[in-house]
Amino acid sequence: MTTIDAKIPKGPLAEKWKEYKAHQKLVNPSNKRRLDIIVVGTGLAGASAAASLGEMGFNVLNFCIQDSPRRAHSIAAQGGINAAKNYPNDGDSVYRLFYDTIKGGDYRAREANVYRLAEVSNSIIDQCVAQGVPFAREYGGLLDNRSFGGAQVSRTFYAKGQTGQQLLLGAYSALSRQIKKGSVKMYSRYEMLDVVIIEGRARGIIARNLVTGKIERFFAHAVVIGTGGYGNAFFLSTNAMASNGSVAVQVYKKGAYFANPCYAQIHPTCIPVHGEFQSKLTLMSESLRNDGRIWVPKKKEDAEAIRAGKLKPTQIKEDDRDYYLERRYPAFGNLVPRDVASRAAKERCDAGFGVNATGLAVYLDFSEAINRLGKDVVAAKYGNLFQMYEKIVDENPYETPMMIYPAIHYTMGGIWVDYELQTSIPGLFAIGEANFSDHGANRLGASALMQGLADGYFVLPYTIQNYLADQIRVPRLSTDAPEFVAAEKEVNDKVKKLMSVQGKRSVDSIHKELGHVMWECVGMGRTKETLEKALARIKEIRKEFWSNVYIPGDGSLMNNELEKALRVADFIEIGNLMALDGLNREESCGGHFREEYQTEEGEALRKDDKFSYASCWKYAGEESDPELIKEVLDYEFIVRQQRNYKS
Amino acid sequence: MEKSINITLKVWRQKDAKAKGAFETYKLDGISTDTSFLEMLDILNEKLITERKEPIAFDHDCREGICGMCSLYINGHPHGPDEDVTTCQLHMRKFKDGETITVEPWRLAAFPVIKDLMVNRNAYDQIIQAGGYVSINTGGVPDANAIAIPKPIADEAMDAAACIGCGACAAACKNGSAMLFVSAKVSQLALLPQGKIEAAARAKAMVAKMDELGFGNCTNTRACEAECPKSISISHIARLNREFLCAKIKD
Numbered sequence: 001m002t003t004i005d006a007k008i009p010k011g012p013l014a015e016k017w018k019e020y021k022a023h024q025k026l027v028n029p030s031n032k033r034r035l036d037i038i039v040v041g042t043g044l045a046g047a048s049a050a051a052s053l054g055e056m057g058f059n060v061l062n063f064c065i066q067d068s069p070r071r072a073h074s075i076a077a078q079g080g081i082n083a084a085k086n087y088p089n090d091g092d093s094v095y096r097l098f099y100d101t102i103k104g105g106d107y108r109a110r111e112a113n114v115y116r117l118a119e120v121s122n123s124i125i126d127q128c129v130a131q132g133v134p135f136a137r138e139y140g141g142l143l144d145n146r147s148f149g150g151a152q153v154s155r156t157f158y159a160k161g162q163t164g165q166q167l168l169l170g171a172y173s174a175l176s177r178q179i180k181k182g183s184v185k186m187y188s189r190y191e192m193l194d195v196v197i198i199e200g201r202a203r204g205i206i207a208r209n210l211v212t213g214k215i216e217r218f219f220a221h222a223v224v225i226g227t228g229g230y231g232n233a234f235f236l237s238t239n240a241m242a243s244n245g246s247v248a249v250q251v252y253k254k255g256a257y258f259a260n261p262c263y264a265q266i267h268p269t270c271i272p273v274h275g276e277f278q279s280k281l282t283l284m285s286e287s288l289r290n291d292g293r294i295w296v297p298k299k300k301e302d303a304e305a306i307r308a309g310k311l312k313p314t315q316i317k318e319d320d321r322d323y324y325l326e327r328r329y330p331a332f333g334n335l336v337p338r339d340v341a342s343r344a345a346k347e348r349c350d351a352g353f354g355v356n357a358t359g360l361a362v363y364l365d366f367s368e369a370i371n372r373l374g375k376d377v378v379a380a381k382y383g384n385l386f387q388m389y390e391k392i393v394d395e396n397p398y399e400t401p402m403m404i405y406p407a408i409h410y411t412m413g414g415i416w417v418d419y420e421l422q423t424s425i426p427g428l429f430a431i432g433e434a435n436f437s438d439h440g441a442n443r444l445g446a447s448a449l450m451q452g453l454a455d456g457y458f459v460l461p462y463t464i465q466n467y468l469a470d471q472i473r474v475p476r477l478s479t480d481a482p483e484f485v486a487a488e489k490e491v492n493d494k495v496k497k498l499m500s501v502q503g504k505r506s507v508d509s510i511h512k513e514l515g516h517v518m519w520e521c522v523g524m525g526r527t528k529e530t531l532e533k534a535l536a537r538i539k540e541i542r543k544e545f546w547s548n549v550y551i552p553g554d555g556s557l558m559n560n561e562l563e564k565a566l567r568v569a570d571f572i573e574i575g576n577l578m579a580l581d582g583l584n585r586e587e588s589c590g591g592h593f594r595e596e597y598q599t600e601e602g603e604a605l606r607k608d609d610k611f612s613y614a615s616c617w618k619y620a621g622e623e624s625d626p627e628l629i630k631e632v633l634d635y636e637f638i639v640r641q642q643r644n645y646k647s
Numbered sequence: 648m649e650k651s652i653n654i655t656l657k658v659w660r661q662k663d664a665k666a667k668g669a670f671e672t673y674k675l676d677g678i679s680t681d682t683s684f685l686e687m688l689d690i691l692n693e694k695l696i697t698e699r700k701e702p703i704a705f706d707h708d709c710r711e712g713i714c715g716m717c718s719l720y721i722n723g724h725p726h727g728p729d730e731d732v733t734t735c736q737l738h739m740r741k742f743k744d745g746e747t748i749t750v751e752p753w754r755l756a757a758f759p760v761i762k763d764l765m766v767n768r769n770a771y772d773q774i775i776q777a778g779g780y781v782s783i784n785t786g787g788v789p790d791a792n793a794i795a796i797p798k799p800i801a802d803e804a805m806d807a808a809a810c811i812g813c814g815a816c817a818a819a820c821k822n823g824s825a826m827l828f829v830s831a832k833v834s835q836l837a838l839l840p841q842g843k844i845e846a847a848a849r850a851k852a853m854v855a856k857m858d859e860l861g862f863g864n865c866t867n868t869r870a871c872e873a874e875c876p877k878s879i880s881i882s883h884i885a886r887l888n889r890e891f892l893c894a895k896i897k898d
Contacts, residue, residue: 052785067706068772070812071714087792123786130788132781132835132842134805141795159805165713166808173780180776188769211761240708275679279686280710388712391729391736394681457785506696508689553701558663558762560704561696 004257004616004631007418008112013637014094017116020419021462025469032057035468036476038205038220040192040247042069044164044449045432046226047171048456054178056461058468061218062175063207064188065242070172073228073240074452077164078285078385079148080156081128081449083121088145092153094118099638101447104150104337105412105440106590106606107640108260108614110633112419113437120458121450125157127457131170135159148445149286150337150645156446161285161384167449171456190216191563193491194250195223195428198483202428206487213557215491217479221471222427222464225251226456229411229433231264233571233578234523235515237408238270238283242563248415248434249570256423257416257616257629259436261574262582265443265591266524267409268341271392271402272361281407282392284364285385286445289334291369291378292402294341296353296362298322303353313355313363313401324348332645339442339591339604340645342406346524347602349405356403365401406524410448412439412591413581416616416631420463421455424616427471429464431455436614441590498565499555503548507564510545511571517541518575525595526582534579542572577617577626584628587611599642608640651677652744656691658703659751661760664767668760670749680740684727685710685717687739705764712736712876715811718818719764720751725815725874733813733876753818757825757861768814770860771828778852779832781842794840807835809877816871816879822863827871829853830887831879837890847894854891 009016027035035058039050042064050062066072086092097118102109125143129135135157136144145154159166178184189210196204196217204219230245231237252258269284297303298320305311324344326333336344345362348354355361370378375398379386386397393403415423415430417437422429432452439447478484521534545568553559588597588604589611597605613630620626653676661668675694678687685707692702708716717734721727727737742748750764758766808831816827833850836842842849865884872881 048785055784066708066714066716067768068715068812070772070775071708071716073709073714076709076711076713085791125791126788127785129791129794130781130783130841132804132839134801134808134835134839135791136805137796137798137801139798141797141801142792159808162713162809165811166805169808173775174783174785176772176776177780177782179772186772188772240714241710242708274681277679277682277686277690279683279689282711387731388736391712391732391738392683394738394740461785506693508693550696550699552696552699558704561702 002618002627002629004629005418006110006631007420008110009419013111013115016112017119024462024466027465027468027472029057031472033059035059035471036061036220037222037224037464038063038218039224039226040205041072041226041228041432041434042175043072043074043226043228043432044168044171044452045456047072047168047175048453049224049226049431049460050184051171051174051178052457052461054181054183057183060178060184061220062184062186063190063192064186065191067189069175069186069188070169072168073243074449075165075168076240077449078161078283079287080146080158080163080446081124081167082148082155082444082446083125083157083450084118084155085122085125087143088154090153092155096153097121097155100151101438101444102440102638103643104444105442106604106643107440107608107635108589108633109438109440111635111637116459117438117451117454120454123458124450124453128167128170131173133159133166133170146287146290147335149289149335149341150444158287161287161382164449167453171453192227192247192250193566194487195254196484196487197254197425198477198481201426203477204479204484206491210563211558213555213559215488217484217488219477219479221474222429222468224460224464225415225428225430225434226432227434229414230571230574231408231411233514233574234408234518235512236273236278236281236519238267238281241280244567244570245574246567246570249573251415251423251425251428253619254425255619256425256428257618258413258577259416259614259616260413260581261577261617262522262585262592263412263441263590264408264578265338265410265412266342266406268338268345268406269364269404270407271389272356272358272405282388283409284389284402284404286338288364288382288385291373291381292334292364292366293323293368294325294334294362294364295321295323296348296355300352303355306355307357307359309357322353329645331647336645337442337444339593342524343593345406361403361405363401364404366397367401370398410443412436412441412443416614420466421460422463422467427467429460431460441592495555495562498549498562498569499551501547501549503550505544505548505550507549507551507561507568510541510549511564511568514538514541514568514572514575518578522575522578522582525593527595528583531579531583535576538572538576538579545569545572580625581615581617584615585611604643606642651679652739652742654678654742655747657747657749658764660703660763663762664759678739680738682739683710683735684721684737684739685735703764704762707735710735713811715813718753718766718814720753720818722749725753725818726876731876731878733811753814755818755823757817757823758814770862771812771814771825773860774825774829774853774856775832777856778845778849781836782845796839800838804835804838807831807838807879807883810879811877813876815874815876817862819870819874820863821868821870822866824865825857825862826865826884826887827875827879827881829857830883833890834883834886837886846890847897850887850890851894
């Protein structure tokens, strides 16, 4: 049996990271120049890592799937970034941010990692302000904070409803400075297709130039993966169109463990699905729950009349509205964590109280906030979100409540990493959403930006040196090495195989079919039956894909359909892993809700005695199921409790 | 309310950067007006694939108006007829039944066509690389609240920083000028105490790079401001000119 070592430093919680840094190995400046690092991805994690490593003097090769590193999907994060600054003097601290994150993650994250995250959170805010990120400020000129789900303090820094954009542009500007200096070489419109392993260590990648279609080889002493999450396995999600989980699958097939694939976050406040031709879902920031109140009609006949278009929400009297989150969770109200809010919306809609023509929507109402604060104040806080809603739905949210419904948003699962953010393949690191490390079974709002930047600015630049210090004698290897040639051939064969199918179905049509199965069977509520059904259906979809997909054009030139096909082939594998993992985990926790395991009140029921571990899946070949390795989560410092947002 | 329309599309097709392009005409029936413009192109592409033809290449990613990846000249306007939106947020309810819609790539020497409707906007990255940053390294910076910044100044910097780098400003300009893009970054950083230190050098370096890359001059037609999906104001161009002038005087 394979054993697993997370390499968590010994000692008291608050001393672990300091101790690690005090004793880790470092690389001296003249050796840094001789070491190459590949960073794949230019989101918050990738860009901040590439920039920081470049500043330190390493030779960085940075890969980006879009035309520019400024476009990675971190840019779409709206609401904010958490930090334990305690500027509002409302009782926050590093410990409290740590505690809230562990609790929010339903006690399925590693204590040491989460504590480090909370510890470095404050440095991120300092860094971003120094870069010129225009965070919101009070009239006195100091930084403003707002509250977010799962916390009773205001610790979220924000830049209007465009926080992700401003943080990413901050990292992008730092990256641009290094590109000019020549310490980072940027490869935009490139997509990684495989990792190259030489003598058991990651030594480079195979990537496709998306403009020329040429498949190229790149060497490095270490490879860092910052390619985000795999939510697009569901076809419809809040992810960008090119967001994909392919790198996770590539490294998984080369021996890196895939951890907790079933932990997917369903965000409660997205604009509802409106038709079969829909290509993606748009998020309405969680920050709206600060001032918006969520409700459905109290009476079924009112809900039916609204669905039939005979009644407007503004005509429903106050007494006839069910503010179900405030009713069920008095202590946190509309600011319960995302998984709790999502399930509560589903519960009301399933019970027949949903609105919109489909019955799959609830209201997010600002009328009370507008009366209390005035339209101008609400517009200043959320104007861009209201505008976005109006452009999509063609209704004015200042006058009528928004309609929202949960949608796939973020994946907590990902590539397994140890405390140093190193995967189970030496020399291969994973950062940001691509790894599994800090959010447990559910991520709190405004924590994704925090984790991406923590990994990229303040964690990886330290821990990667502990590895590279032993690599200073390794010369730059030729990409003519047999391992590179073999990896490239494998990729070429896969492309040829896909191009030669010449079937009848478009890539999108098969991707949509997979998405339906995932949403129905591996979505907000899962059971043994639905998960088994998913496994059977995914098997059929895999067969259909490899025997009936049609990719037009030439596989050796620019070919968008081929790009999509390569990603969908991997989404099928991820879907399979998610269902397998969900089936194994016979408990409910955070984003993983098994309907068989719930309290009498319908809350997630954890089974700490049996499932207090991270599920790490090890690839075992095409024909067999992967091996499950358990990383036991020891809670040394926190006592696990049933999550309670009621009192 | 949802209804559907029939449209005719005239779309620019160009095999690669060197090929000579041409318009091709396509008919699409029964398009729901709740469809976004890019979803309409998805439907057209799906149809082309069914007919075993090559789909149209176009840039897009976030599809929520923030990444700046989508482009497209639609009926002569960058990002189409609606105001304050990118192409991905444009919906078919803005078009009439029976309408002919012309779709072209950005037309600009500095943004060469890669394929069909896709262009190379690397020039904008190069302008930022010339100086669009504060020269600090990771770590060793002061506490975030060490420097108070008046709220109106911070807000104005935020308005400038809202630029998504899509290229609509240069595409809209008859001179192909990138001044709105350059000024948004110069202005954001010049307004804030963190960026003031390098303000003059930054303005000079970014303008020099812009000229080198073949962008034209600004003649104050304000087309950029009118077409900008993020409503970036040309008052930032005035601030850029001030910074640039100060830098030149110091030389």
